[in-house]
Amino acid sequence: MARVDLGPMNGISSATVTSVTAELLGQGLISELPPETIRSGGRGRPKTLIQLNPDAAFVICVKVSINEIQIVVGDFTGQIRHSMHHPLTTLTLTLDELCAVLEEKIEAIRADVCHTFQHLAGICLAVQGVVSPNSGLIIWSPALGFRNAPISERLATAFGCPVLLENDANCIARALTSHPEYAAYPNLIVIMLGYGIGMSVLIDGKPFLGTNGSAAEFGHTKYEPGGALCACGRRGCIEAYASDYALYREARAMLTLPPGDSAHPSDAQMQALNQLAIAGDPVASQIYSKAGRALGYGIANVLALFNPDLVLITGSGVRGFEAMRPSMEEAIDEALVEELIGPSRLIASPWDRDMTFLGGIAMTLHATDLQTLASCSSCGSGDS
Amino acid sequence: MARVDLGPMNGISSATVTSVTAELLGQGLISELPPETIRSGGRGRPKTLIQLNPDAAFVICVKVSINEIQIVVGDFTGQIRHSMHHPLTTLTLTLDELCAVLEEKIEAIRADVCHTFQHLAGICLAVQGVVSPNSGLIIWSPALGFRNAPISERLATAFGCPVLLENDANCIARALTSHPEYAAYPNLIVIMLGYGIGMSVLIDGKPFLGTNGSAAEFGHTKYEPGGALCACGRRGCIEAYASDYALYREARAMLTLPPGDSAHPSDAQMQALNQLAIAGDPVASQIYSKAGRALGYGIANVLALFNPDLVLITGSGVRGFEAMRPSMEEAIDEALVEELIGPSRLIASPWDRDMTFLGGIAMTLHATDLQTLASCSSCGSGDS
Incomplete structure (x- = not known):
């Protein structure tokens, strides 16, 4: 999108657009497209288009379901960039064992993609069953043998980033209902x-x-x-x-x-x-x-x-x-x-792919404080 | 309540309290209690208490249920002042017949109490069944043979005042849940x-x-x-x-x-x-x-x-x-x-009296525009 179109759309002056985009460019959150791609009709000077920088930040979205843990990496535009799949027997895990598995798998994927992206914006944990997003508790899941388990805080401490705990259905609803038709x-x-x-x-x-x-x-x-x-x-x-x-x-x-x-x-x-x-x-x-x-x-x-x-x-x-x-x-x-x-x-509504991740990534990015992102250290780990 | 206590409670200055209460007194919406009733401990000069003027306005609340129409008059403090009860066969009424009955009964009670109160704040129609408060439609009631009937506008036109159409259960919920314990x-x-x-x-x-x-x-x-x-x-x-x-x-x-x-x-x-x-x-x-x-x-x-x-x-x-x-x-x-x-x-929760009316009166008063009340002609009828 061109700067001149952003002002009217957001109800702000062109001077504000110029100063805000300069700041976001400086922080690496947006980038400019090469000008030759957008010349239209050959009249006037070409507008420079700006876009979200896909590599500005990433989200790790983890889905826990019966006998399966799936982990994907979403970029700053909300697209899925990596995906992994770990079969394991979930029903007999203790909370400590689940946390250990999640920490190991998340750390592995974080280390893998760390050099592609500037920051880890957050982790989304999408769980089948009853969860409390506010208190970060898995209250009851058909995939797990334990109940009322505090999990968000443990992962947040381990990775030094926000952790969003969500019911998988709410993630899917978020992905679906962000379509303009709904x-x-x-x-x-x-x-x-x-x-x-x-x-x-x-x-x-x-x-x-x-x-x-x-x-x-x-x-x-x-x-x-x-x-x-x-x-x-x-x-x-x-x-x-x-x-x-x-x-x-x-x-x-x-x-x-x-x-x-x-x-x-x-x-x-x-x-x-x-x-x-x-x-x-x-x-x-x-x-x-x-x-x-x-x-x-x-x-x-x-x-x-x-x-x-x-x-x-x-x-x-x-x-x-x-x-x-x-x-x-x-x-x-x-x-x-x-x-x-x-x-x-x-x-x-047809089911061509698992929309849990698209929804989970969108919810996590939406909850991300851009100020924190811009100021936090590279690759999101608290100690890196 | 005394003027000095109203400021801190509402987060406004004592000067504002003085000017607002003067305006409300002028409009007859509040009144002062005689000073002798509130002297406490004998120290200092007595505070003058002010109260809502019960006679500033009235609400007519009508409940339509199977084979029965009940009409009550509520005053500006939300209390019930009159109550009437009309048995009739509701299921065979047409919309026109129901409106004719309601208009006659409401007009009779309005004429009766007109000289006690300054203004008719509004009419509340509490109906058993499915109603649409926004569009003023009785969609479906077990008490009535017709469906999808526009009723609010007809009564509003007849009496020149706002008409609130509500499900009876919502009225009762309003009455119950205004208790601080809930x-x-x-x-x-x-x-x-x-x-x-x-x-x-x-x-x-x-x-x-x-x-x-x-x-x-x-x-x-x-x-x-x-x-x-x-x-x-x-x-x-x-x-x-x-x-x-x-x-x-x-x-x-x-x-x-x-x-x-x-x-x-x-x-x-x-x-x-x-x-x-x-x-x-x-x-x-x-x-x-x-x-x-x-x-x-x-x-x-x-x-x-x-x-x-x-x-x-x-x-x-x-x-x-x-x-x-x-x-x-x-x-x-x-x-x-x-x-x-x-x-x-x-x-x-015990049922010592029908709370439909208390809730309906409260909802109608809550929806009333005080400015309109203060400026409208006496007794609320559009042409009186």
């Missing part, structure tokens, strides 16, 4: 289908967290009392019908699926199952139809309680959603009178 | 047991309405798919188990209750039934126990989705709540793991 929907619900079932609620465009961060636990609202057994240990939760593990549990005795871990379906297994259901295999169709019915009853409760503008359904499980949709829509109509369905629209 | 609970849910089941959700202390005002429709969230028939026409709603009409429907074939309307239980009938259940009558106890279980499952969903600080249970039906409580608590524990129940407290 700006018109301030009351927005994002439902994530996958190994578990997550939800993020935006009220007036802001994530609604509840009192201690455990709001929007849609997966554990009920379809029917005494119903199917859920990973949480209770019965009848929506997740116990419509999550990957629930679909796989019903299917694996009756259908031929690719080999894999008996407790946790692999992506290949879920893809095979989704395709059977969408192709109309009678057994798979029946399983997905039941899942859709449970999902529909769950969504009906959400519509009655939140009266949102829009419900977005996404997550890796959305690849099988078309096989759930007819029974889900039928269930919503069966559950609610028209006036309570109201103006809420329901849209499935 | 100020510490910014995320607060109020559940109203009565002929229907209402709910009001406060997020950060503000009523949460959703996109078109139909959020918090707890009564029509589900206990079980295909369950008991609800007044809304669907099955399995919490209201179809725990509302007055649901309890009465189960009880009337098997218990001896005072005579009354066969479709709508009277207050005397509900009181008799509540007392039977609380006294341990086996049939009544079983009915209330089932109701408590449905209520508990419903509240479990609310805890999982809203993660509130506090759930207050009130309404006329709270008089039978002790007979529902044990099964309700059991159901919540059965439905949710401890981490999702979280820090939420659950308290029953």
Whole structure:
């Protein structure tokens, strides 16, 4: 973007633009594009375009899910630059063991990319389950055996940078809802289908967290009392019908699926199952139809309680959603009178890549104090 | 309160207090108490206390519920000064007929009290069901046969004053939560047991309405798919188990209750039934126990989705709540793991009088522009 366009857009004078951009250039937070790339039409002198300097800072975003830790590096423009994947048995880890693993993996990736980037802006820890962003506690995660664990402060101390703890669904909602097409929907619900079932609620465009961060636990609202057994240990939760593990549990005795871990379906297994259901295999169709019915009853409760503008359904499980949709829509109509369905629209959003990281990086950069970035020592480590 | 105490409390200088109170006295919005009532300890000269002038303005608050219209007059201090009660068959009224009845009754009461008060500050219309405060529409009410009816503007035109349309549950929540004891609970849910089941959700202390005002429709969230028939026409709603009409429907074939309307239980009938259940009558106890279980499952969903600080249970039906409580608590524990129940407290708040009016009057006064009040013509009618 050219300096002359920044003034009107931000409501500041051209003199202010000149002085602010000079300061940001000096700090290395922005850079100028070579002038020959932007000459247009050949008239007048070319405008010099400026851009965020991708290498000004980086974010390390860590996703903890069942039996897997993924770590990515995001640059100052929010793009993913590196990605790593560590399978390990998460459920038996103690908090100390998890912290040790995370510290080792984060330090390794930090050392790797340290010379590319000027500063470490922060670390984002995206965790499946109930977390408290304010107090930095993992309250309860299906991936972990311990509870109420203070984790943000330990990592912040170890790496001398801010640590943002977030529910994975809130990260995905952030990535999705930053698209201009969703700006018109301030009351927005994002439902994530996958190994578990997550939800993020935006009220007036802001994530609604509840009192201690455990709001929007849609997966554990009920379809029917005494119903199917859920990973949480209770019965009848929506997740116990419509999550990957629930679909796989019903299917694996009756259908031929690719080999894999008996407790946790692999992506290949879920893809095979989704395709059977969408192709109309009678057994798979029946399983997905039941899942859709449970999902529909769950969504009906959400519509009655939140009266949102829009419900977005996404997550890796959305690849099988078309096989759930007819029974889900039928269930919503069966559950609610028209006036309570109201103006809420329901849209499935395709899942071409895991948006947890894009959202986590954006949230971390958004929370970053530029002043701190500009003044902190190279490569972000407190002692480097 | 004395002028000298108003400055520090509001962070303004004593000169400002003097000039503002002089202006308000001139407008008749406040008045001075006789000095002899406030001499304390005999030292110094007595402070002159000032108070809101109760007769400076009045609010007419109308509650529309099944087969009943109640109208009260509230004064400028928020107190109820007059109250009237009109039984009529509401379900067969057209919008025009309802407006005609309301205009006649409101005009009669306005003419009656016109000489006591200086101004009509506004009219509050509290309606059971789904309303849109912003667009002034009654979207859907169990008391009325029509839907999506624009009503606020008609009354505003007829009486030349602001008209506030509100859900009755939100009025009650406003009255309850203005008590200082609830100020510490910014995320607060109020559940109203009565002929229907209402709910009001406060997020950060503000009523949460959703996109078109139909959020918090707890009564029509589900206990079980295909369950008991609800007044809304669907099955399995919490209201179809725990509302007055649901309890009465189960009880009337098997218990001896005072005579009354066969479709709508009277207050005397509900009181008799509540007392039977609380006294341990086996049939009544079983009915209330089932109701408590449905209520508990419903509240479990609310805890999982809203993660509130506090759930207050009130309404006329709270008089039978002790007979529902044990099964309700059991159901919540059965439905949710401890981490999702979280820090939420659950308290029953006694129902000694209908708080709809106190809340409606407070909301209307709060929305009143003092400047308009001071400058408008006497008695609030546009043409008087």
